[in-house]
Amino acid sequence: MALVYSCCFWFSLRLGGILIGLTAIIRAIIALVALCIAYKQPENVKYQISLWMTNMNLIHVSGYLENFQADPEKYLSYGITLCCIYLVVCVLYIYGAYMCSNVTMIPFILVELIHLIILSIFITTWLIVLKQNTMDIGLVIGASVTSGFVLMGLFYLWVCTATLPVLINEIEQEEQRTTINKLQKLLEDKNQRLKRGHYNSSFNYDNEDVERTHLFVVPRYVNAVENTDEHYYRANFLH
Numbered sequence: 372m373a374l375v376y377s378c379c380f381w382f383s384l385r386l387g388g389i390l391i392g393l394t395a396i397i398r399a400i401i402a403l404v405a406l407c408i409a410y411k412q413p414e415n416v417k418y419q420i421s422l423w424m425t426n427m428n429l430i431h432v433s434g435y436l437e438n439f440q441a442d443p444e445k446y447l448s449y450g451i452t453l454c455c456i457y458l459v460v461c462v463l464y465i466y467g468a469y470m471c472s473n474v475t476m477i478p479f480i481l482v483e484l485i486h487l488i489i490l491s492i493f494i495t496t497w498l499i500v501l502k503q504n505t506m507d508i509g510l511v512i513g514a515s516v517t518s519g520f521v522l523m524g525l526f527y528l529w530v531c532t533a534t535l536p537v538l539i540n541e542i543e544q545e546e547q548r549t550t551i552n553k554l555q556k557l558l559e560d561k562n563q564r565l566k567r568g569h570y571n572s573s574f575n576y577d578n579e580d581v582e583r584t585h586l587f588v589v590p591r592y593v594n595a596v597e598n599t600d601e602h603y604y605r606a607n608f609l610h
Contacts, residue, residue: 416447
């Protein structure tokens with residue numbers, strides 16, 4: 372069952388899916404460029420991480436940052452590879468949305484769901500770190516509300532992308548049911564015409580028999596006298 376039938380209450384799911392795929396490609400390209408720049412400057416990455424660890428209370432993430440600082444090129448290469456895969460998946464989804472092919476859209480739906488879950492974990496961790504390193508409650512509340520709305524919007528867009536294959540299946544099933552109903556109606560009409568034709572042919576045969584019988588009927592008056600009742604006797608020479 373389709374959860375939504377339009378994207379952002381304006382676009383169709385097909386056009387909305389194509390636009391979502393294009394925006395995902397733009398985001399992936401930006402992330403890929405940033406990762407490539409960081410990959411070429413590993414020393415600057417290590418220095419920036421050391422500043423964060425010195426000046427901030429990085430609760431729950433200090434261990435991960437230490438591992439990243441030990442060999443940033445390895446993790447950055449992983450990120451570049453994932454971005455390239457994500458770009459391919461986005462292109463496949465755009466192609467699938469344009470051609471209404473569900474098979475090519477499924478990888479993007481699964482990858483985007485994993486991406487949103489990981490992004491939610493990162494945002495939650497970032498909010499916890501922000502709370503530990505600032506006394507401005509308004510900033511924490513504003514960041515939490517903004518992050519929540521952003522995640523809600525991203526999950527809504529994911530629902531739109533995931534609903535498109537469901538809607539395509541529903542349309543195909545409806546078309547199949549319509550075709551089957553039309554075929555059944557055609558068969559019923561054909562059967563009725565055949566029955567009607569058989570009835571008409573038998574009726575014509577009966578009329579022909581009656582006409583042949585009338586050929587051998589000789590009318591005569593009773594006692595050779597005309598009367599107002601005009602009684603006729605039919606002598607059938609077939610008997």
